[in-house]
Every structure is written in C-alpha cells, then in structure tokens.
Amino acid sequence: MRIDARERLRVVAGATAGLLLTALLTELLSRHAPGVPWLVAPLGASAVLVFGVPASPLAQPWAVVMGNTASALVGVACVHLFGGVPELAAAVAVGTSIGVMFLLRCLHPPGGAAALLMVLAGVRDWEFALDPVLLNSLLMVAAGMVYNSMTGRRYPHPQVAAPPTPAATARPGPGAAPAFSGADLETVLAHYNQVIDVPEDDLRAIVDQAGLLAARRRLTTLRCADVMSRDVKVVEWGTPLQEAWMLLREHHVKALPVVDRARRVVGIVTLADFMRGAALDVHAEWPARLRRLLQPTPSTRSDKAEVVGQIMSRQVRVASADRPLADLVPMFAATGHHHIPIVGDEARLVGILTQSDLVAALARVDGL
Structure with missing residues (x-):
C-alpha cells in the first residue's frame, strides 16, 4: 500500500480510538444479559474499512450499519432453520447475507462474518441483531465521522455520479x-x-x-524541431515592402523572418509592422495610405519607408531547435508572441514556430 507513515499512523490511531469508544459506550448503553457478548468480532473488520479506506463504498455508513445488521438477522434466521446442520447453516447464512446486502445496496465484507458469527455462536435471539450488532455499528460509524473529519478525510463519502459533460x-x-x-x-x-x-x-x-x-x-x-514549420518564407533587410507584402498575402502568413546572407535572424516583419508604417490606427483613408507605403518611390530620395529593414522589429525572440516545446508555452500564452523563429547550428534559421503549430502539437499530446 503506497501510503506514507503519517497516513498509516492516522489509520491505526483511528481504529484504536474508534473501537475503544464503541466498546465503552456500548458497555454503558447496552442492555445485554450477563454472559452475552457486548462487542461483536466483525466490528474489527468494520473498523479497518471505516478508518483505513473511508472513501470506499464498502465503508459508508449505510453499508456498515445495514450490512452488519441485516446479515446478523440472516444468521439468526439460518440458526432457526438449519440449526441441526451447522455446516449448512453457516454456508447458507454467508451466501444469503451477501445476496441481501446486494439487494439493499449495503455490501460490507464484515457482514458476512456477522452472519457466520450468529451460526457459530448459535444465536436464536432476534434482538441480538439490534443489541449489540446494530448498536456497535452505529457507534463505530459515529466515531468514524468525527475522527475522519478531524484528520482531513471526507466521511461519509457520498457516491454522487458526475454531471454529464456538455x-x-x-x-x-x-x-x-x-x-x-x-x-x-x-x-x-x-x-x-x-x-x-x-x-x-x-x-x-x-x-x-x-x-x-x-x-x-x-x-x-517534444522539441521545437518536432513541430515547427520548416518551409519558412524569409526576406532580407533590403527587400522592397511591396515584395514582402505579396509574400504575406500569397502564403497566408502573418510574419516573415528577416535574415542576413548567412541566414541569421536580424529581425522580423509582421502585419502589425505594416499597419504601423501606414498609420492604420487612423481609420480615414487607410487603403490609400497602405498603397502609398507599398508603392516604390521613383526618385532617389523618399520621405517614407521603402524596404523591410526600415519597418521591421529588431528585437526578436528566437529558440533553438532542440529546446523543449513546454518552455515556449508560457511565451505564447502570456507575452503576446505569435511567431518564434527557430535556429539551428551557428544560429541559422531552420524554421518558425507559430501559435497554430503549438495548438496542433498540444492536440496531438491530448490525443484529440
């Protein structure tokens, strides 16, 4: 049983205290005749369940109280019916008690022992099922409720079906x-x-x-190399804006890494960069302003950006191809990143990781 020493001590102390309390209170409350047991042996097994596995369906109050009491009644009945053949009475008592517990939805293993005890002891008095069996069971359950609650265990543990998932x-x-x-x-x-x-x-x-x-x-x-997009469209510092815009439109991407001749990342240009360059936050005549930004200036002097390097973002977060994908999840989730260039040997661009790539990877992990 993979439980720590603290939980083991909790169970041992609970069973000891619970049985002691049950015995003392039964001695005070019971009206048993001299020589009649006031504490039944199956209660020891009930204590194991109530304090050792309080979440178990077999240890719930209904199971303990009704399982022991109904089984004791079955045992007494078998003594009356088959008392002359104790072997038959014992077998029928245990088997019938299990059937009755199934019928009453109170399956409790010590109940079988309670039925057998009635036969072995030759109990014919029906009141024995009430005092001490029922009384013992009620006191044990009460002790379990108090002790388990005090030690952080939910008892009773309702058997509530989970609500349907929409x-x-x-x-x-x-x-x-x-x-x-x-x-x-x-x-x-x-x-x-x-x-x-x-x-x-x-x-x-x-x-x-x-x-x-x-x-x-x-x-x-998973590593970045396992899920990244490898067919990356790139531009250089001097790529004309119109050419970069056409790449974004034709390939349905939202960002283009900007690389040097050694394919090292020097920046990234996104749709947001084009919007800032054309001042698209001012809604009036924004199509005209965007066309003006993209249109090359025929003269050698220009009062607007002409190439990618003039509007790109120079602060670029990159990740190595062998970096665990889990490291990048917070970056996408909390810092607003949508595209992260992936670099390999000598910091050369080998791919790009997008939010879509991340979602697809997580979906595969979840088995969707």
Missing part, C-alpha cells in the same frame, strides 16, 4: 487529460461488471490526474 465544454484545455463524461465512466463500469472498492468520483479524479501527468510528460519530450 458537448461545448467536453474538449480539454492545453496539456489537460482527455475529457470524458460521467456517463462514459458509468458505461465502462457497467461493462466491467465487478465491484470496485473505489467511489466513482475518486476513480474519475485518479484517471484525470494520471492523464494530466502523462500529457505533461509527453509535452516535455
């Missing part, structure tokens, strides 16, 4: 585990068709967390 929100976010609805989980569990000693909400949370860790691990193994 189609519009079923898609997971970047890096998240693949989403599934409560109905999906119920379908799988129905097909599995076995008792699982984990509540459905905890099972869903465990699967979600495992999927999230797996997605993060896969994301850290």
